[in-house]
Amino acid sequence: GAVVSQHPSWVICKSGTSVKIECRSLDFQATTMFWYRQFPKQSLMLMATSNEGSKATYEQGVEKDKFLINHASLTLSTLTVTSAHPEDSSFYICSARDSWGVAKNIQYFGAGTRLSVL
């Protein structure tokens, strides 16, 4: 089946530093990737939608200058949390959408990245 790899799985950083999270589709081309944030015991909140080669579309309330998204190829999207602060600590999950055949419109999820900002 389709596999999405997310790296790193866990990162601890100091307040004020930037952290980059990678999301790769390993065996399919993903024209669209999504970034979600999940707070403990809560559902997933869509942060932004990323289309290959174009600027990401951010959801209302998500700071585009804080959460930089790049989707330079059909298999890779990155989320950079800039000048991270403790309130940015969370579980970040990416997903990728396969646009071909019967798998169209299914999102395949990465294993998530737990970010802890000290």
Add this chain to the structure above:
Amino acid sequence: AQSVTQLDSHVSVSEGTPVLLRCNYSSSYSPSLFWYVQHPNKGLQLLLKYTSAATLVKGINGFEAEFKKSETSFHLTKPSAHMSDAAEYFCVVSAPNTGNQFYFGTGTSLTVIP
């Protein structure tokens, strides 16, 4: 717009007994419906999906769900719970009129008692 209501935030069953996780949806367009499972500190795994074909959908690990348009429901069932089924389950709706964006329910935590 689309929305999903998962009626139970927590369900507890004994091992070997049936599982029922309830989901109601709202959609102004023909929806696609999904169930995903999330184990602790893991990403989401697709259990099954409904996309306007057969109303009874069979998924992985013995799970199935039935799409009932008249009741706007998409409940997830399994005849016999296994310890490994303990996890968080999310019902998801999407539709073309909103760019196939996923709308998640708030999740149901399933506990399986040995």
